[in-house]
Amino acid sequence: MDLTRRPRRLRRDGVRGLVSETDVSANDLIAPVFVDATTDERVEIDSMPGHERVPVEQAVERVEEVLETGVEAVMLFGIPESKDERGARAWAEDGVVQRATRAVTAETDAYVVTDVCLCEYTEHGHCGVVEHDAEEDPELTVKNDETLDLLARTAVSHAEAGADMVAPSAMTDGQVGAIREALDAAGYENLPIMAYAAKFESAFYGPFRDAADGAPTFGDRRHYQMDPANRREAMREVELDVEEGADVLMVKPALPYLDVVSDVRENFDHPVAAYNVSGEYAMLHAAAEKGWLDLEEVAFESLLSIKRAGADLILTYFAEDVAEKL
Template sequence: MNFPATRLRRLRRTEAIRSLVRETHLHPAALIYPLFLCPGEGVRKEISSMPGCFNLSIDEAIKEAETCAALGIGGLLLFGLPEQKDEQATGAWVANGIVQTALRAFKSNRKLDSLLQIADVCLCEYMSHGHCGIIARDGEHYEIENDSSVTLIAKTAASLADAGADIVAPSDMMDGRVAAIRKALDTSGHQQTPVLSYASKFASAFYGPFREAADSAPQFGDRRSYQMDGANLREAMREIDQDIAEGADMLLMKPAMPYLDVIRAARERCDLPLGAYQVSGEYSMMQAAFQRGWLEPERAMMESLLSIRRAGADFIVTYFAKDVARLLG
């Protein structure tokens, strides 16, 4: 029916009505909070480009994790800053690596039982050159080797599962890494450990603050030869299809807001659990606007996350997780 019999504003008149007919919802259990783990004790160093986020020693990270658990947040995504870096990313896969040590500490704390421990599987934080794989050099020319890098990535995933990771999340974008990780997990007794694949990770300008947080900026060149070209939606679907064929249990899109069309296309294409990562640049640009009074923090934060959910994400990795959980609670 047409106006005046049909008046869509009737269902917007009060907050109670708006709440009743709201189509898209956020809840704390669908939020994942990233943590940046560093060596030492009593370390809580604010990341200058990410207000409210910190590099944390394990004792401080446990406090942060307990807060997340009390707020009902679904899980943590763990990144590590090793004491030393080398060209074999040793700190990523050794048994006493920073994330492995943290996982064991988290798993021994019963207050954290409700929190999923998701371990990012990448080599960039642990490589002396800051790239996500092994470098082959020929004079001034260099190349990121795919297959030798995949070997280390699979070794890292198995090490993280040994330490107690509930889910491993490869973010490197090397070809074939999901199949290699699945094989490494299965042969090391971790048949039940899911793989959350960063199935379409784009070479994005929005990762800048993260590189400060994780001390992972490439020392030369960039990552465009392995992370995806932001212009390519169809290629993203091919990446997703390949990861599913190789055994991915869950998918993660990264970044989120500049790529909402990719999230929607992925949701329409497959029925695996699908997440999106609201990355550091998305967080930091909003924080900058909040500090200048240009945006209303609570409304902008919630609207940004609702847009990601509306596009089709089942869960969201976000640095706003604690703030949102407090509002929802």
């Protein structure tokens, strides 16, 4: 037996950190923040322990709490005061995200990313204009091209409010190109787009839909979000977003799709983001509450695995807790 090669030599304290191949820092993390126009006090999100919806008036205070941990970037999600069929509050000048963005960018040094989608703003909870007659057509039809204009209007309204980056998440064909064209026409040619380039129709989104009040009232999203079985298709989706002008490429969810994160890293030279989604967060909390896992350790290991797979940025509900430990 040849024992001249002993990898354990480099696993001892002192040298272990010197040869570590991957690390996670607070600068890698983006913290989601939920701003709620329907409340005047913080509301706990039961399925996401440690997270709350905050009123618009407390958005700055909430972001300052994030900044104190060392995390420098936030993504704002909004719960509007009213909804309609087309989601008009998504692009309203006095909309919840627009108001929060103006306040946060004026009063903090946070880098503000805004979610560009319609599901929180539509009565039906889908990510676009819906054409649906349950009696004549049992399958849901989201009108792709009509939705593009609404997403573009929403992105421009966020830019006007002071957003540093916009992140379209509707998985509408052509959304990056439509938003890029609209931003450029409005004078925001330097505003970057983080595209949810490979967003899968996942069972891991449940707690988020509670948090953002964005669950569909009928049907599901399998006709516009990606099939979890498809890996090659993800590369086609990402390539289209690159061609349309995406600056950062997002894979969502993260942990069940680390192969896709790795593929994106290997095939494209853009910054790669991964969304460590609400279900991934909630299941670790649930196991920790049972005493089955050490929450701090599994949270960090999860984020480390996402970085190791190739992500440059991680959007995660663990951002503050992990950053404080770092």
